[in-house]
Amino acid sequence: MTSATQNGVPHLDVDPFALAFFADPFPTHERLREAGPVVYLDKWNVYGVARHAEVHAVLNDPATFCSSRGVGLSDFAKEKPWRPASLILEADPPAHTRTRAVLSRVLSPTALKQVRERFAAAAEERVDILLEKRSFDAIADLAEAFPLSIFPDALGLRPEGRENLLPYASLVFNAFGPPNQLRQEAIERSAPHQSYIAAQCQRENLTPGGFGACIHAQVDEGAITAPEAPLLVRSLLSAGLDTTVNGIGAAVYCLARFPDQFERLRSDPTLARNAFEEAVRFESPVQTFFRTTTRDVELSGAQIPEGEKVLMFLAAANRDPRRWDKPDTYDITRRTAGHVGYGSGIHMCVGQLVARFEGETMLSALARRVAKIEITGEPTRRFNNTLRGLDTLPVTITPA
Numbered sequence: 049m050t051s052a053t054q055n056g057v058p059h060l061d062v063d064p065f066a067l068a069f070f071a072d073p074f075p076t077h078e079r080l081r082e083a084g085p086v087v088y089l090d091k092w093n094v095y096g097v098a099r100h101a102e103v104h105a106v107l108n109d110p111a112t113f114c115s116s117r118g119v120g121l122s123d124f125a126k127e128k129p130w131r132p133a134s135l136i137l138e139a140d141p142p143a144h145t146r147t148r149a150v151l152s153r154v155l156s157p158t159a160l161k162q163v164r165e166r167f168a169a170a171a172e173e174r175v176d177i178l179l180e181k182r183s184f185d186a187i188a189d190l191a192e193a194f195p196l197s198i199f200p201d202a203l204g205l206r207p208e209g210r211e212n213l214l215p216y217a218s219l220v221f222n223a224f225g226p227p228n229q230l231r232q233e234a235i236e237r238s239a240p241h242q243s244y245i246a247a248q249c250q251r252e253n254l255t256p257g258g259f260g261a262c263i264h265a266q267v268d269e270g271a272i273t274a275p276e277a278p279l280l281v282r283s284l285l286s287a288g289l290d291t292t293v294n295g296i297g298a299a300v301y302c303l304a305r306f307p308d309q310f311e312r313l314r315s316d317p318t319l320a321r322n323a324f325e326e327a328v329r330f331e332s333p334v335q336t337f338f339r340t341t342t343r344d345v346e347l348s349g350a351q352i353p354e355g356e357k358v359l360m361f362l363a364a365a366n367r368d369p370r371r372w373d374k375p376d377t378y379d380i381t382r383r384t385a386g387h388v389g390y391g392s393g394i395h396m397c398v399g400q401l402v403a404r405f406e407g408e409t410m411l412s413a414l415a416r417r418v419a420k421i422e423i424t425g426e427p428t429r430r431f432n433n434t435l436r437g438l439d440t441l442p443v444t445i446t447p448a
Contacts (some may be wrong), residue, residue: 056349057084057086057087057088057095057350058083058084058087058088059087059088059089059090060079060080060083060087060090061091062076062080062089063089063091063092064076064096064336064359065226065228065230065433070429073436077361077363077367080361081099081364081368084350085097085102085347085348085349085350086102086347086348086350089359092121092357093357094121094338094359095350095357095359096358096359096360096361097347097358097360097361097365099365100366100370100371101348102347102348102365103360103362104386104392105347106339106347106358107360107388107391107392107393107395108392108393110141110393110395111140111342112341112345113339113340113341113342113358114342115137115138115140115339115395116133116140116143117340118133118338118340119137119224119339119395120224120225120338120433120434121224121225121226121338121357123355125355130223130235131223134279134283135276135279135283136148136283136287136395137283137287137395141394144394144395145394146271146272147272147276148394150263150271150272151263151283151284151398152398154259154266154284155259155284155399155401157401159259160401160405163202164405166198166201166202167406167409168409170197171194171406171409171412173197174193174194174413175413175414175418177189179417179418179445179447182445182446183424183443183444184442184443185441185442185443186297186304186421186441187297187439187440187441188440190296190297190300190410191293191294191296191300191441194296194406195292195293195296195406196213196214196289198406199288199289200213201258202259203258203259203281203284203285204255204256204258204259204260205248205254205255205258205260206248209248212240212241212245213285214289214290214293215237215241216238216242217286217289217290218234218290218430218435219234219235219237219238219241220286221290221334221433221434222235222432222433223235223433224336224337224338224434225433225434226433230432230433245282245285246278249279249281249282249285250278251277251278259284260281260284263280263281263284264277264281283398284399287398288399288402289399290333290435291333291334291397291399291400292399292402292403292407293437294436295324295333295403296324296407297333297438297441298330298331298333298437299323299327299407299410300414300441301327301438302323302326302327302330302331302378303323303411303421304422306378307420309323309379310420312380313380313411313415314416314419314448317412319415320407320408320409320411321404321407321411322380322381322382322384323380323411324407325389325404326378326380326382326384327378327407328384328387328389328390328407329366329372329382329384329389330366331363331436332362332366333435333436334391334397334435334436335361335363335435336359336360336362336363336434337362338359339357339358340355340357340358341354341358342354360388362389363436365388366387366388366389416448417447417448418446418447419445419446419447419448420445420446421443421444421445422445423441423442424442424443424444426442427440428440
């Protein structure tokens with residue numbers, strides 16, 4: 049890896065989409081942060097920000113750093129999106145403001161309160177199954193199984209075809225990366241997942257009373273158009289599952305690696321929400337996102353021309369020692385406010401309430417009913433251009 053400086057911006061020979069980087073990103077994150085507030089990555093010809101202050105600044109200035117030209121490496125002003133653009137993730141105000149308001153109404157704290165008991169019961173059921181097994185894969189049997197047992201029902205999806213949900217979410221997040229093998233293979237395999245999702249998002253295929261039907265009902269209110277409704281259901285599908293799966297996986301992985309923190313959680317299960325939040329900061333299930341500059345801009349003394357892609361290293365910002373005390377320590381009593389694990393500003397993850405709600409419910413159930421979580425085999429990583437998560441996590445639990 050080499051670095052040179054041009055226009056006051058250090059040039060780094062770093063590939064943040066290489067498998068070696070995904071396997072252990074932390075040393076490179078430190079290098080990116082220490083090189084300067086803004087860097088230039090020669091491999092993909094993009095600017096990068098890895099410190100908390102600059103990542104936060106970019107996220108909170110949508111007029112200068114826009115999303116409508118794509119939040120991946122592709123620039124929609126120069127190339128056609130691989131699928132119809134998201135009305136939430138890949139949109140700017142005022143268009144974004146209108147559609148976002150619809151999803152915020154559908155996923156309001158009041159709406160989630162109505163499913164609270166169902167979610168809590170599903171968490172208890174899942175823990176019953178796991179206590180019977182004692183040894184299991186904490187990704188397939190817990191982090192994936194719990195959200196899949198509850199969220200598709202809450203959304204109003206039909207039972208058949210749900211095996212397409214996780215591959216579709218993985219595809220979406222791989223597609224934000226460069227034209228590497230991960231992206232190419234995901235798109236090549238995507239046809240069945242895409243057609244399943246397109247069909248499921250139609251009004252006639254959603255059960256009454258679910259979040260999906262509530263989105264379509266907003267057409268009748270005049271808040272959105274009929275063609276927009278399925279795209280908003282699609283946004284909910286990709287935002288509501290993978291963030292939760294990877295967040296719960298990260299939390300269980302942290303609690304298994306740091307038994308003192310699990311003990312602390314057991315002695316005070318009201319820390320469940322914070323334990324989940326700290327896992328999202330510590331592991332950052334969503335690692336990166338891009339923005340595109342709408343004008344020439346100066347950021348922390350660095351000049352960035354109009355039309356440039358800026359890569360935000362959310363994970364590096366979440367462990368920036370300028371922002372956090374002992375950032376490489378998992379501490380469930382930490383004040384986590386300000387982490388960018390779900391983004392920040394107007395584009396903050398639309399599924400965050402669901403993710404936090406499910407994460408807290410599951411960790412609370414584990415804290416009350418499990419005495420110990422031990423890792424019993426080598427965990428394996430699932431590589432993705434945007435997400436960080438495990439593919440397998442063999443564990444054994446001891447009942448409380």
